[in-house]
Amino acid sequence: MSSSEEDSSTNNLDLDSLKPVYNLIELGLEEYEDNELVLDTVHDLMQFFKKQSNSLEKSECVLFLKAQLMAFEITNKNVESQRQNYRYNYNASLLLCKPVFLKLCGISDHVLLAIQKHLQENGLTEKTHGNTGCIPKLKSKVHLDSSITFLVKCFLEQYGNINRLPSPMRHKNESEPFIYLPTGNTYTSVQRIFL
Known part of the structure; x- marks a missing residue:
């Protein structure tokens, strides 16, 4: 060595x-x-x-x-x-x-x-958490069916086509302009219209 x-x-x-x-x-x-x-x-x-x-x-x-x-x-x-x-x-x-x-x-x-x-x-047993076996609250509140989601999607697309406002900015690239909804609309007001 x-x-x-x-x-x-x-x-x-x-x-x-x-x-x-x-x-x-x-x-x-x-x-x-x-x-x-x-x-x-x-x-x-x-x-x-x-x-x-x-x-x-x-x-x-x-x-x-x-x-x-x-x-x-x-x-x-x-x-x-x-x-x-x-x-x-x-x-x-x-x-x-x-x-x-x-x-x-x-x-x-x-x-x-x-x-x-x-x-x-x-005694010498394993401690389990108190929430073990409980269903999370968020999952238990809402269950969406695919037929409902399809109706909501169609409504939102139609609502956007009717009430949309094009973006006032110019776009240099060839992407489509951004589409905005009127600022007076809220999630709740759109939901009421849908219902």
Whole structure:
């Protein structure tokens, strides 16, 4: 192997091993010291959650988060309490605060609370959207038959031939002049005439 090949292979290794610079303040980690252990941990966590979120569909990601929440759940000795507490961590050895967990997952507190609520009410099942199975309102309001559309088309062509105003502008090319309708006409007035 020549020295130029060795240099290019070491350059490739150096580029692959470079870690991005993380701003702890932007991540909400201003109380942590900016040292190599913290930055390495942040990098590992970011890579882990980025790989999970990029490789999973949205519904799979929600199930993944639910499974994590089940592992993070703290059982209360007090049975009367309905509120669930969670101890967020990474690899069962590194405790995380909730804001860090949210940043790493790329979700908001509102989304996490909705996932937690669904987990408590329905367990580890897939969450379906409330509009699933509903017919869109726009499609349910109007159904046009081909015979009606043909009548409307014929009426509009005839109405345009009777009430048209040619464009006052000259046309340099050989295209036909633009045809306008009187400005006093509105969609509603034309519809009334049609009816």
